[in-house]
C-alpha cells in the first residue's frame with residue numbers, strides 16, 4: 215500500500231492531474247468491498263450542453279459538419295480565446311489530453327463546438343421559466359425541469375436538501391436498445407461495460423438523491439425489470455444501508471411479451487427503500503386481494519387448528535394431544551381438556567358434548583397447533599371457530615393466527631358481531647369500490663389498472679394525440695404506488711428525476727384531487743430526441759441546441775405538454791380531452807385538474823455573474839423553489855432595494871432594512887428572508903431581527919458555497 219502511495223506522490227509531483235487521476239482510481243479500487251457490488255466507476259461521466267453559450271475556459275467537443283452522420287470526434291478541447299474574424303465568432307482551442315510536452319491547437323467556428331460538462335466539474339445552476347399553467351389558486355406549484363438530471367439534482371441540494379418525502383424514478387432499464395446514453399453515446403447490448411456504466415450512472419444520481427430525501431421519514435421508489443434488478447438491489451443496499459428495502463413484482467403487461475424459448479414476461483419490479491417510513495394501510499378493492507387461494511380473500515384467513523405438514527404427529531408434541539369438548543347443536547366449545555397421558559387414546563367423556571381429538575386424515579394421532587392453555591385464552595378473543603357438517607358427524611376446528619388477529623386489531627377487517635361459537639364475524643366485502651378492505655397488499659400486484667399499454671401508452675395518446683413516448687407507466691400504477699407513502703401527507707414533496715412523459719406529476723395531481731391535498735411534484739427530464747428521429751434531423755442539417763431540434767425533445771414535446779393537458783383538460787391542439795379517468799376517482803379527463811405547474815430549463819451560470827447580480831433572473835426561480843414554489847416570485851432585482859412576496863423576502867440594499875423588516879413583520883406565511891451581503895456580522899445582526907419561523911439565508915454566499923465544492927468524480 216505505502217509503495218503505491220509513494221508512487222502516486224511521485225506521479226503527482228511530476229504531473230498533478232495524472233497523479234490526481236491515479237489516486238482516484240486507486241481509492242476506488244481500495245474501497246471495493248470484498249462482498250457486494252464491484253464495478254468500474256467510469257470516471258468522469260460527461261454530458262453535452264448544446265444550449266450553453268461558449269465561454270473562455272470551457273471544455274468543448276468539435277462537432278461533425280451539419281448534415282454529416284460521421285462518428286463524432288470525442289477528444290475534449292479547452293477554449294483559450296474567442297475571436298471575431300470577418301464577422302464570424304471563432305474559438306481558439308487547445309487539446310485537453312494532449313501528450314505531455316505537446317500542444318495541439320485548433321481554430322473552429324463557435325457554432326461548431328459544444329460545451330461538455332464532466333461530472334467532476336463544478337456547476338452553478340440557474341433556471342429559466344418556459345411557461346406555466348395556473349388553475350390551483352394558492353396551491354404550491356408543480357415544476358417540470360428540462361435538464362441533465364445529475365445537474366438538476368445538484369441544483370436541488372440547495373433548494374430541497376432533506377426536504378423530499380418521496381422519490382419515484384423509472385430509470386432507463388439498460389435494455390441495450392438505445393434507451394440511454396453514457397457520455398453522449400447510446401449504451402448498446404454488446405457494450406462490455408454496459409452494466410458498470412449503468413451502475414455508475416445510477417450511483418452518482420442516487421448519492422445526491424439521498425441528500426434530498428428526508429433522512430428519517432421518506433421513501434425512494436425505483437422501478438426496474440429483469441435486466442438490472444439484481445445489480446440495482448445490491449446498489450441500493452450499499453447506498454441505503456440503514457433503510458428497509460422491499461421489492462415487489464407488478465404485472466404491467468397482462469398480455470405478456472412472448473420471448474423465443476423463454477417465459478412470457480408480464481411483470482417488472484419496484485424497489486421501495488424506506489427510511490423510517492412504511493406503507494400505509496389503504497382501502498383496497500378486490501383487485502388487490504385474490505379471492506381464490508389462501509393468500510388473501512378479502513376476509514381474515516382461518517387456519518386449521520389441527521397441525522398439518524411437518525412436526526404434526528402426537529409424538530412431536532404430546533402436550534398438544536388433548537380433547538376439545540364440542541356441543542355440536544349450538545355449536546360451541548364446552549371445555550378444553552388436558553393432554554392425554556402417554557399410551558392413552560381415549561379421552562374422558564363430558565356430558566352433552568363430543569370429544570374432538572386431533573386425528574389426521576389417515577387415522578393416525580396428530581396434534582393441535584397450541585397447548586390447552588393457549589387455546590383457552592384465544593376462545594374468548596373470538597379466535598376459534600367450529601364448523602359442523604350437516605349431519606353433525608364431522609367437526610372441524612379453525613383458529614386465527616397471530617398475524618391475522620393483528621390485522622383485525624388494526625382495523626383491516628371490520629368485525630360485525632360474533633357467531634354462536636363465540637368466533638368473530640366479519641363484514642362481507644363484495645364491492646369493487648375502494649374502501650372495502652383496509653390493507654397493505656402483498657408483494658405481488660396483479661391489478662388490471664396497472665397495464666402500461668392501456669393506461670400508459672393509450673392514456674398518454676388521449677392527452678397529447680400523435681406524440682409518441684416509449685413505455686410510459688400506467689398512470690394508475692404510479693398513483694397507487696405513491697399513495698401508500700403520501701396518503702397521510704397532504705403536503706408531500708415528490709420528486710421524479712427520470713420523469714419521461716410526466717406520469718408521476720399527473721399521478722400526484724390526481725392524488726391531490728382525491729383528498730384536497732397540496733402535494734407538489736418536481737419532475738426532471740432531459741430534452742433527448744428519440745434515436746430514430748435524431749438521424750432524420752441530422753440529415754436535415756440540424757443539431758442539438760437548434761430550436762428545430764429541441765422542439766422535438768422529450769421535455770418540450772412530451773413532458774410539459776402532458777402536464778399542461780392534464781391540468782387544462784385540453785390537448786396541445788386545444789381540443790377537450792375525451793374519455794373519463796377510470797378505477798379510482800372517475801371523472802371526465804376533459805375537466806382537467808385544479809393545480810398549478812411551471813416549466814423550467816436548467817442553465818449554467820458563472821460564480822462571478824452570480825455574485826455580481828448579473829445572473830439574478832436565473833437564480834430567482836431557485837429562491838422561489840427553496841421557499842416552497844408557491845405564490846409570487848421576485849423575478850427582477852427590486853428597484854427599491856428589497857421586496858417581500860408570499861413565501862419569502864429579499865433584501866439587497868441593507869440601508870432599507872427597516873422598511874424590509876416592517877413588510878416582513880406584516881407578511882403571513884413567510885418562510886425565508888434572503889439577505890444579500892458580504893458581511894457575515896451584519897448578516898447575523900439582521901437575521902436576529904427576523905420573526906420566529908423565518909429562516910435567514912445569506913446571498914450569494916449560501917448559494918456559491920453550496921455549489922463550489924468540486925464533485926469529486
Ligand SMILES: C[S@@+](CC[C@H](N)C(=O)[O-])C[C@H]1O[C@@H](n2cnc3c(N)ncnc32)[C@H](O)[C@@H]1O
Pocket residue numbers: 361362363364384385386387394395683685686687688711712713714715716717718738739740742768
Ligand atoms: C424510462 S423513462 C421514464 C418514463 C416515465 N416513468 C413515464 O411514465 O413516462 C426515463 C426518462 O428519463 C430520461 N433520462 C434518461 N437519462 C437522463 C438524464 N441523465 N437526465 C435527465 N433525464 C434523463 C429519458 O429521456 C426518459 O425520458
